[in-house]
Amino acid sequence: MVDEPHTQSGDLTISDHDAPRKSRSDGRPTIADVAARAGVGAITVSRALRNPQLVSDILRSKIDEAVRALNYVPNLNASALASSRSDVVGVLLPSLTHTVFTDVLRGIYDGGDGTKLHIQLANMRYNAIEEERLITQFLRHKPAGMIVSGIEQTAKSRRMLEMFDGPVVQIMDLTCDPIDQVIGFSHEAAGRRMTEHLIAQGYRRIAFLSGWLSERSNGRLRGFRHAMAAADLDASAKAYSILDVGMEAAMRDLGQSPTPPMLEYATPDTGRVLFRHIREHAPKVDAVFCNNDALALGVLFECLHQGIRVPEDIGIAGFNDLDFMAAAEPALSTVRTHRYRIGHAAITTIRERLNGETPGVRIDDVGCEIMARRSTER
Amino acid sequence: MVDEPHTQSGDLTISDHDAPRKSRSDGRPTIADVAARAGVGAITVSRALRNPQLVSDILRSKIDEAVRALNYVPNLNASALASSRSDVVGVLLPSLTHTVFTDVLRGIYDGGDGTKLHIQLANMRYNAIEEERLITQFLRHKPAGMIVSGIEQTAKSRRMLEMFDGPVVQIMDLTCDPIDQVIGFSHEAAGRRMTEHLIAQGYRRIAFLSGWLSERSNGRLRGFRHAMAAADLDASAKAYSILDVGMEAAMRDLGQSPTPPMLEYATPDTGRVLFRHIREHAPKVDAVFCNNDALALGVLFECLHQGIRVPEDIGIAGFNDLDFMAAAEPALSTVRTHRYRIGHAAITTIRERLNGETPGVRIDDVGCEIMARRSTER
DNA sequence: CTGTTAGCGCGTTCAT
DNA sequence: ATGAACGCGCTAACAG
Numbered sequence: 001m002v003d004e005p006h007t008q009s010g011d012l013t014i015s016d017h018d019a020p021r022k023s024r025s026d027g028r029p030t031i032a033d034v035a036a037r038a039g040v041g042a043i044t045v046s047r048a049l050r051n052p053q054l055v056s057d058i059l060r061s062k063i064d065e066a067v068r069a070l071n072y073v074p075n076l077n078a079s080a081l082a083s084s085r086s087d088v089v090g091v092l093l094p095s096l097t098h099t100v101f102t103d104v105l106r107g108i109y110d111g112g113d114g115t116k117l118h119i120q121l122a123n124m125r126y127n128a129i130e131e132e133r134l135i136t137q138f139l140r141h142k143p144a145g146m147i148v149s150g151i152e153q154t155a156k157s158r159r160m161l162e163m164f165d166g167p168v169v170q171i172m173d174l175t176c177d178p179i180d181q182v183i184g185f186s187h188e189a190a191g192r193r194m195t196e197h198l199i200a201q202g203y204r205r206i207a208f209l210s211g212w213l214s215e216r217s218n219g220r221l222r223g224f225r226h227a228m229a230a231a232d233l234d235a236s237a238k239a240y241s242i243l244d245v246g247m248e249a250a251m252r253d254l255g256q257s258p259t260p261p262m263l264e265y266a267t268p269d270t271g272r273v274l275f276r277h278i279r280e281h282a283p284k285v286d287a288v289f290c291n292n293d294a295l296a297l298g299v300l301f302e303c304l305h306q307g308i309r310v311p312e313d314i315g316i317a318g319f320n321d322l323d324f325m326a327a328a329e330p331a332l333s334t335v336r337t338h339r340y341r342i343g344h345a346a347i348t349t350i351r352e353r354l355n356g357e358t359p360g361v362r363i364d365d366v367g368c369e370i371m372a373r374r375s376t377e378r
Numbered sequence: 379m380v381d382e383p384h385t386q387s388g389d390l391t392i393s394d395h396d397a398p399r400k401s402r403s404d405g406r407p408t409i410a411d412v413a414a415r416a417g418v419g420a421i422t423v424s425r426a427l428r429n430p431q432l433v434s435d436i437l438r439s440k441i442d443e444a445v446r447a448l449n450y451v452p453n454l455n456a457s458a459l460a461s462s463r464s465d466v467v468g469v470l471l472p473s474l475t476h477t478v479f480t481d482v483l484r485g486i487y488d489g490g491d492g493t494k495l496h497i498q499l500a501n502m503r504y505n506a507i508e509e510e511r512l513i514t515q516f517l518r519h520k521p522a523g524m525i526v527s528g529i530e531q532t533a534k535s536r537r538m539l540e541m542f543d544g545p546v547v548q549i550m551d552l553t554c555d556p557i558d559q560v561i562g563f564s565h566e567a568a569g570r571r572m573t574e575h576l577i578a579q580g581y582r583r584i585a586f587l588s589g590w591l592s593e594r595s596n597g598r599l600r601g602f603r604h605a606m607a608a609a610d611l612d613a614s615a616k617a618y619s620i621l622d623v624g625m626e627a628a629m630r631d632l633g634q635s636p637t638p639p640m641l642e643y644a645t646p647d648t649g650r651v652l653f654r655h656i657r658e659h660a661p662k663v664d665a666v667f668c669n670n671d672a673l674a675l676g677v678l679f680e681c682l683h684q685g686i687r688v689p690e691d692i693g694i695a696g697f698n699d700l701d702f703m704a705a706a707e708p709a710l711s712t713v714r715t716h717r718y719r720i721g722h723a724a725i726t727t728i729r730e731r732l733n734g735e736t737p738g739v740r741i742d743d744v745g746c747e748i749m750a751r752r753s754t755e756r
Numbered sequence: 757c758t759g760t761t762a763g764c765g766c767g768t769t770c771a772t
Numbered sequence: 773a774t775g776a777a778c779g780c781g782c783t784a785a786c787a788g
Contacts, residue, residue, distance in 0.1 A: 025462065025763090025764065025765085026462050026520075026543060026764095030764090030765055030766085031765065031766065031767095032765080032766095040774080040775085041774065041775045041776075042765090042766080042767095042775085042776095043766090043767075043768090043774075043775060043776085044773085044774060044775075046766065046767060047767095047773095047774085050767095054773075054774095055773075055774085056773065056774090059773090059774085073514070073517055073518055074518050074765090074766085075459070075518065075520065075764085075765055075766070076518040076519050076520075076766095077455050077456075077458035077459040077464065077519065077520060077764085077765080077766090078459050078764070078765035078766040078767090078780090079765080079766055079767075080455035080766090080780095081453070081455045081456050081459050081764090081765080081766075081767090081779095081780050081781065081782085082765075082766040082767040082768075082779080082780055083766080083767055083768080083780085084404050084767095084780065084781095086455065088498075096480055096483045096484050096487060097477070097480050097481065097484050099475070099477075102474055102475050102480050103475065105474045106474050106475050106501070109474060109500075109501045116515070118498055118500075118515070118516075118519070119498070119499060119500070120466075120496055120497070120498050120499075121497060121498075121499045122487075122496075122497070123484070123487040136451075137494070137496065138496075139451060140451055140452055140453065140454040141454050141455065141496070142453065142454075142455060165404065267701040267702075267705065268701060268702040268705035268706075269701065269704065269705040271705070272705055294701070294702065297702055297705070298702075298705050301705055301706055301707040302707075304682075304707040305707045323645040323646060323647065323672070324645075324646045324672065324675055324676075324702075326647065327645065327646035327647040327649070327650055327675070327676050327679055328646075328679055329679040329680075329682040329683045404780095408780090408781055408782080409781065409782060409783095410781080410782090418758080418759085419758065419759045419760080420759090420781090420782075420783090421758075421759065421760085421782090421783070421784090422757085422758060422759075424782065424783060425757090425758090425783095428783095432757075432758095433757075433758085434757065434758090437757090437758085452781090452782085453780085453781055453782070454782095455780090455781080455782090456764090456780070456781035456782040456783090457781080457782055457783075458764095458782090459764050459765065459766085459780090459781080459782075459783090460763080460764055460781075460782040460783040460784075461764085461782080461783055461784075462764065462765095
């Protein structure tokens with residue numbers, strides 16, 4: 001086998017036999033080796049690899065052969081340095097566990113499929129300061145684009161992203177003043193609409209049940225309150241919000257401190273505990289609007305346990321429409337959010353813009369859907 | 379300002395005055411700019427940034443000031459090229475949606491926290507060929523380490539990873555012949571132990587219920603069959619395996635083709651449909667061992683719906699111990715796997731080895747735990 | 757502890 | 773359609 005790696009390039013002053021030549025390279029073949037073997041210039045190899053049609057068929061096949069023979073692997077770091085452009089898209093998510101974000105992620109990956117885009121993912125843990133740090137880090141890689149969650153970046157984060165030379169997409173919320181582009185839906189409208197549905201079904205003493213509230217959850221709560229107020233149910237709305245009926249105490253019952261990691265409260269068990277507290281402190285509550293589906297599932301189980309009829313005695317609604325909601329007995333009402341679609345749209349618009357296309361719309365409201373099911377059918 | 383950047387290296391034939399010098403750079407300050415402003419050599423800046431204690435206090439503070447003043451952002455691509463070493467860890471997961479892998483991911487991120495390691499994640503969709511392609515891609519970035527799922531890589535994937543110069547950790551399964559290191563547990567043992575538990579509880583006609591079977595699911599099924607055979611229940615084991623009682627037909631009922639995306643079958647709704655088929659085709663089944671928790675939840679709801687008592691008429695067991703299992707009514711038995719711990723251990727060992735420490739153990743069995751709850755309490 | 761020199765491997769620029 | 777030369781920004785290897 002012709003297995004002589006890249007030595008011909010340096011016929012310098014070094015003695016040919018003893019040549020210690022402490023190369024800093026890791027010994028893997030470079031584009032120059034491929035070029036030498038194919039009998040062409042390095043740049044031709046470069047072109048053949050990135051844009052085959054720029055090279056004649058003959059050279060191209062020679063090059064392909066050489067690539068295969070040498071087992072050539074392009075060095076993307078060198079490429080990125082030379083072109084000051086990389087194929088990495090930075091993605092910042094508040095959580096890697098919540099189904100809502102994993103669905104977004106799946107959309108991003110599916111949408112990025114078949115391209116050479118790579119995803120670099122970070123977990124900012126619902127923490128704007130952490131997010132700032134991560135953005136700083138990410139930018140060092142000179143990514144091709146960025147996807148960040150929500151619209152509540154710190155001023156510094158925002159500045160960095162504005163100065164960043166590439167597409168930036170904020171997702172999962174809406175704002176009229178995006179950094180660059182935003183794709184999401186209005187959490188306030190979602191909360192309002194589900195509450196309106198509950199009221200239309202005849203529920204009057206509705207509790208909003210949640211663990212810890214993210215910025216977006218707060219939007220839902222606002223929507224809930226507005227809808228209650230609009231129906232002249234504001235007083236009870238406040239009274240029955242779990243925020244007002246001993247959440248702290250309930251949290252203690254979970255054996256956890258009411259401080260971070262607060263995300264852990266978004267579990268069915270939390271739902272059960274919180275609902276027990278509601279029954280104690282606000283027995284007249286006739287429906288619970290849960291800030292997420294896991295809580296709703298827990299409430300259902302607690303009702304099952306206590307022999308409370310759903311939807312007759314208590315209406316239950318969740319948020320997100322995870323797959324167990326439709327399969328539950330009775331099926332649980334919820335708000336379907338288009339998480340997958342959002343992720344997909346985000347990476348798609350980045351791809352398009354990287355290809356030179358123009359942004360389309362800067363603000364993309366994908367909406368959401370009220371899934372009215374048995375659990376709120378009064 | 380002494381703002382003459384790197385021109386001394388090439389006092390060739392270029393005229394000194396006219397030089398338009400179309401810089402290909404993007405105009406951002408480089409390490410040379412920082413060095414110039416601080417009045418030191420570039421390498422000193424480099425050192426100060428990477429290993430502050432190698433530089434005297436005076437220079438270090440000067441450098442820090444310059445960095446801040448210029449808003450210097452290191453170019454990691456250049457760094458990676460020069461050192462042929464990057465701070466990116468490649469992670470290949472079969473799915474980004476299944477809670478089992480998102481928990482792994484959370485472990486990885488938590489374990490990588492506070493380091494400069496970046497995670498580059500890919501979704502190989504339970505597809506070894508796709509995995510091979512992704513490994514090829516990843517290696518182009520010259521990552522610092524790699525984490526891959528399972529032990530069933532293709533021969534080529536395996537070769538690439540063996541040749542890769544850095545730590546490689548296979549996770550979520552066990553093998554006595556890892557590529558480098560393996561951290562996981564035996565799915566066969568897990569399946570066997572849960573089955574033994576069911577048998578010990580007095581269940582005899584046990585069905586193994588699953589949607590599509592990954593390599594690891596197959597291990598669980600093997601364990602199930604071994605345990606059944608060992609208890610002289612092998613005939614029924616085969617008969618009641620959902621694989622033998624019309625899975626295809628059941629799948630059609632789901633309105634889906636029995637081909638990919640098969641992952642979608644791991645939902646509660648699938649559990650309900652499959653359980654209905656079991657009741658029809660194998661009415662004597664007295665327990666179902668579900669390949670995952672979502673299926674088990676669906677079976678529970680179907681029992682609720684049909685008025686079948688759990689655990690008296692039917693025992694239900696799942697796999698993974700997602701958080702709704704303990705909160706269900708009745709609480710659902712399952713196998714707790716240490717997903718988070720595995721992810722955490724994987725990135726931790728990579729960190730350690732990057733720091734020059736030796737691998738510890740090559741094969742790390744983190745085991746699993748049988749969570750016997752009401753749903754199998756006969 | 758600090759600086760000098762010489763690449764790392766590729767892509768741009770400009771010439772052919 | 774192809775090639776030569778240089779530079780992208782940083783760091784390893786030696787000195788001092």
